[in-house]
Amino acid sequence: MSEALNIIQDPTLTYHQELLALARLGESTDNSLRYSDAYYEAKRKGALCDLNEGVMPYRPRYICPDYDLLFQKGCKFLELDPPKDLLEAVNVLEIFYCHVPSITSFPVYLGDLDRLLEPFVVREDRAYAKKVLGLFLRNIDRVQTDSFVHADIGPEDSITARLLLELTEEMQLAVPNLTLRYDPETTSDDFALACVKCMLKTAKPSFANHRMFVKEWGERYAIASCYNGLSIGGGGFTLPRLRLYECALDAKSPEDFLERELPRHIDLQLEYMDKRVKFIVEQSSFFKTNFLVTEGFVKRENFTGMFGVVGLAECCNYLLGITDKKKGFGMNEEATALGLRIMDAIDARVKAHEAPYCEAYGHRYRLHAQVGIDTDGMDDSPGTRIPIGVEPTMLEQLEVNEKFHPYFPTGTGDIFKFEETWLKTPDAILAIIKGSLENGLRYFSGYLENNDVVRVTGYLVKKSEIEKLRAKKQSLNNVTVFGMGAQDGGHALDRRVQQYGEGTGQ
Amino acid sequence: MVKAPVNKIIPFSNVDGPGNRTSIFFQGCPFNCLFCHNPETIHLCRNCGVCVKNCPVGALNIDADYKVIWNREKCVQCDTCIKVCPHDASPKIQWMTVEEVMKEVRRASPYIAGITTSGGECTLQNEFLIELFSNVLKLGKTCLIDSNGSFDFEADPRVLKVSEGVMLDVKAVEKGWNDELISFPRDIVLKNLDYLLQIGKLYEVRTLIFPNRDRENEETVRYVAEHIRDRCFYKIIRYRPYGVREKNRKRIGEFETDLDYAERFAALAREKGATKAYVV
Numbered sequence: 152m153s154e155a156l157n158i159i160q161d162p163t164l165t166y167h168q169e170l171l172a173l174a175r176l177g178e179s180t181d182n183s184l185r186y187s188d189a190y191y192e193a194k195r196k197g198a199l200c201d202l203n204e205g206v207m208p209y210r211p212r213y214i215c216p217d218y219d220l221l222f223q224k225g226c227k228f229l230e231l232d233p234p235k236d237l238l239e240a241v242n243v244l245e246i247f248y249c250h251v252p253s254i255t256s257f258p259v260y261l262g263d264l265d266r267l268l269e270p271f272v273v274r275e276d277r278a279y280a281k282k283v284l285g286l287f288l289r290n291i292d293r294v295q296t297d298s299f300v301h302a303d304i305g306p307e308d309s310i311t312a313r314l315l316l317e318l319t320e321e322m323q324l325a326v327p328n329l330t331l332r333y334d335p336e337t338t339s340d341d342f343a344l345a346c347v348k349c350m351l352k353t354a355k356p357s358f359a360n361h362r363m364f365v366k367e368w369g370e371r372y373a374i375a376s377c378y379n380g381l382s383i384g385g386g387g388f389t390l391p392r393l394r395l396y397e398c399a400l401d402a403k404s405p406e407d408f409l410e411r412e413l414p415r416h417i418d419l420q421l422e423y424m425d426k427r428v429k430f431i432v433e434q435s436s437f438f439k440t441n442f443l444v445t446e447g448f449v450k451r452e453n454f455t456g457m458f459g460v461v462g463l464a465e466c467c468n469y470l471l472g473i474t475d476k477k478k479g480f481g482m483n484e485e486a487t488a489l490g491l492r493i494m495d496a497i498d499a500r501v502k503a504h505e506a507p508y509c510e511a512y513g514h515r516y517r518l519h520a521q522v523g524i525d526t527d528g529m530d531d532s533p534g535t536r537i538p539i540g541v542e543p544t545m546l547e548q549l550e551v552n553e554k555f556h557p558y559f560p561t562g563t564g565d566i567f568k569f570e571e572t573w574l575k576t577p578d579a580i581l582a583i584i585k586g587s588l589e590n591g592l593r594y595f596s597g598y599l600e601n602n603d604v605v606r607v608t609g610y611l612v613k614k615s616e617i618e619k620l621r622a623k624k625q626s627l628n629n630v631t632v633f634g635m636g637a638q639d640g641g642h643a644l645d646r647r648v649q650q651y652g653e654g655t656g657q
Numbered sequence: 658m659v660k661a662p663v664n665k666i667i668p669f670s671n672v673d674g675p676g677n678r679t680s681i682f683f684q685g686c687p688f689n690c691l692f693c694h695n696p697e698t699i700h701l702c703r704n705c706g707v708c709v710k711n712c713p714v715g716a717l718n719i720d721a722d723y724k725v726i727w728n729r730e731k732c733v734q735c736d737t738c739i740k741v742c743p744h745d746a747s748p749k750i751q752w753m754t755v756e757e758v759m760k761e762v763r764r765a766s767p768y769i770a771g772i773t774t775s776g777g778e779c780t781l782q783n784e785f786l787i788e789l790f791s792n793v794l795k796l797g798k799t800c801l802i803d804s805n806g807s808f809d810f811e812a813d814p815r816v817l818k819v820s821e822g823v824m825l826d827v828k829a830v831e832k833g834w835n836d837e838l839i840s841f842p843r844d845i846v847l848k849n850l851d852y853l854l855q856i857g858k859l860y861e862v863r864t865l866i867f868p869n870r871d872r873e874n875e876e877t878v879r880y881v882a883e884h885i886r887d888r889c890f891y892k893i894i895r896y897r898p899y900g901v902r903e904k905n906r907k908r909i910g911e912f913e914t915d916l917d918y919a920e921r922f923a924a925l926a927r928e929k930g931a932t933k934a935y936v937v
């Protein structure tokens with residue numbers, strides 16, 4: 152059977168999912184964008200992975216439009232005037248979202264919704280505003296059917312943010328993903344606690360270390376897709392990843408890896424990125440003719456390449472001959488120290504590389520702890536995470552995570568699963584979040600054990616939707632299928648549960 | 658240097674006082690409650706050696722002084738030793754100095770509101786607590802005492818000076834019921850209840866509600882509620898059979914107290930003025 156026929160006959164794909172799969176197939180019929188033999192060899196071995204980005208990129212991977220500009224000037228191409236009230240504002244956004252491309256064809260960044268909509272919300276009565284925002288969220292969930300669609304709120308409290316939290320709880324939707332930009336100075340405890348409660352019940356928002364992102368990106372940064380830091384009015388050209396475990400397989404020792412195998416693979420990935428970035432800018436029409444560019448919603452110089460890594464834990468364990476994961480990376484100081492040396496080496500080599508374009512970042516790519524894909528299985532844990540199933544206590548886990556998060560301006564994150572009693576003590580969770588962000592954690596996600604909406608590796612899915620796929624029914628959300636793969640292959644939903652402190656001497 | 662027998666330290670606990678806290682459990686308790694949920698914390702090890710023979714992985718040994726030594730690295734936490742111990746003790750404890758405990762507290766300190774000491778009965782380690790709390794206060798964190806009320810706080814209030822307050826168990830008020838349940842006179846507990854209230858150091862009272870013990874439960878709840886009123890939290894805890902010694906389970910109850918039954922007593926407490934009563 153031909154691949155096209157497979158797609159056309161697959162009962163679990165919706166019409167749009169078929170269309171996207173066929174487009175991917177069509178793209179793969181051209182192979183004029185070529186890389187070195189060494190690159191293909193490393194890819195074949197699984198040491199490099201292109202995340203199925205497609206062989207002929209016709210748009211940057213992630214695009215973060217400047218929605219402030221949209222609200223100021225409107226959009227000529229889409230014939231939209233600047234909105235004058237709340238109804239117009241959400242309508243303008245809903246239309247605009249449908250024209251923001253990405254690797255998934257869905258917009259990965261919906262804007263800082265509270266800041267954008269607050270001037271309109273304050274002019275309406277609360278019940279009416281809530282009604283409009285509820286319909287807006289429903290539109291997003293049913294039209295932008297992909298869990299990598301992401302909106303941001305904070306750091307300051309606002310009526311809009313509160314309404315979005317209330318609706319998120321009431322509606323229990325997997326889309327959009329949501330992040331609170333948390334700043335201990337400007338985010339009130341009351342607002343942060345409301346976010347913690349909502350996070351426990353709906354797996355969102357996650358908490359982003361606002362100060363850390365501002366230091367790297369300036370005030371105008373976006374959290375897009377899973378947890379990706381990028382510039383507003385810019386984005387990410389491409390995101391390939393080193394699969395560090397496979398990169399290490401031919402190394403004779405940790406030293407050999409650091410001197411030979413690691414630099415070799417880094418350079419191959421850089422070669423790949425350079426060629427792709429040039430292709431997107433110079434060959435594809437996006438940066439020449441797309442209205443997002445011509446009307447200034449994004450600027451080419453605000454894009455960067457995202458240099459991804461996965462499987463640091465397994466890489467370190469392998470190099471140190473550790474076979475029992477319970478005694479490996481995360482629980483073992485030697486393995487953690489090796490992890491830091493490896494990250495230092497990657498960081499230095501990527502920073503030394505002069506990248507094409509990426510002007511806003513001094514012609515540099517930025518590191519990304521890739522969150523894993525459904526086919527990774529148990530060989531490569533996401534980014535620098537401690538493998539699922541052997542996580543130490545939350546305190547020990549945070550201590551390790553805090554060391555690694557600063558390396559990744561384009562994103563990393565850790566996820567904690569909590570047992571029911573924590574719902575009664577959001578202040579306890581907020582204390583943990585505050586402490587960890589202060590100590591260098593970049594991004595904190597949490598959810599409650601028994602939720603329907605759960606966070607898989609970075610994105611959200613509904614457990615009930617996974618069950619639909621298992622029953623060979625269609626799921627509207629494009630990402631549900633990844634969730635199923637990650638659950639089966641990577642046991643992604645089996646992460647350690649944070650128990651309440653055990654009973655006292657009663 | 659003072660040392661104390663530590664049963665375990667939980668770096669993050671959300672059920673031992675306000676916020677996220679590090680909980681430190683000390684070994685040893687002067688009570689011997691029928692319903693004790695972790696009877697292995699009651700006594701110090703007598704070095705009888707029974708558990709040593711039963712450990713499946715050889716994590717327990719007897720040293721030259723006939724002391725039982727626990728090897729943390731080898732231990733697989735199967736709890737066989739605790740099950741076979743004839744003396745309600747555990748070989749898995751550590752004698753720690755204040756500095757050693759402080760090392761753990763300092764690690765957790767960025768994430769916690771404070772510490773709670775518990776047990777066993779932590780007030781058996783009064784001198785240790787005073788030193789520990791003084792150090793914790795310097796970190797800007799608070800210290801709470803979880804106590805069964807056997808320590809006479811009025812006679813020696815030093816530890817209260819460095820503590821936020823006490824979470825006090827009032828298990829039984831009626832004398833006959835108390836003596837059956839606890840094997841320790843109740844007067845000192847009730848005296849502590851009054852004293853701690855009077856000096857504003859009572860953070861919370863806890864009472865366990867037993868299945869099918871209408872009269873006993875009511876008497877305790879009524880007494881506590883009338884005394885504390887709205888001045889502190891009142892945590893009404895459902896009895897659960899987990900961890901309770903086999904022979905006692907037969908006497909006290911094989912099943913957990915159901916929620917509705919416990920709620921009745923919380924309602925009673927509120928009716929008697931203890932507005933901050935709640936069931937867990």
Ligand code: SF4
Pocket residue numbers: 711712713714715716717727731732733734735736737738739749
């Ligand atoms: S809990 Fe540890 S010390 Fe006790 S019997 Fe099991 S392995 Fe041995």
Ligand code: SF4
Pocket residue numbers: 701702703704705706707708709725738741742743744745746747748
């Ligand atoms: S823990 Fe119990 S069984 Fe083991 S030596 Fe001590 S008293 Fe004996």
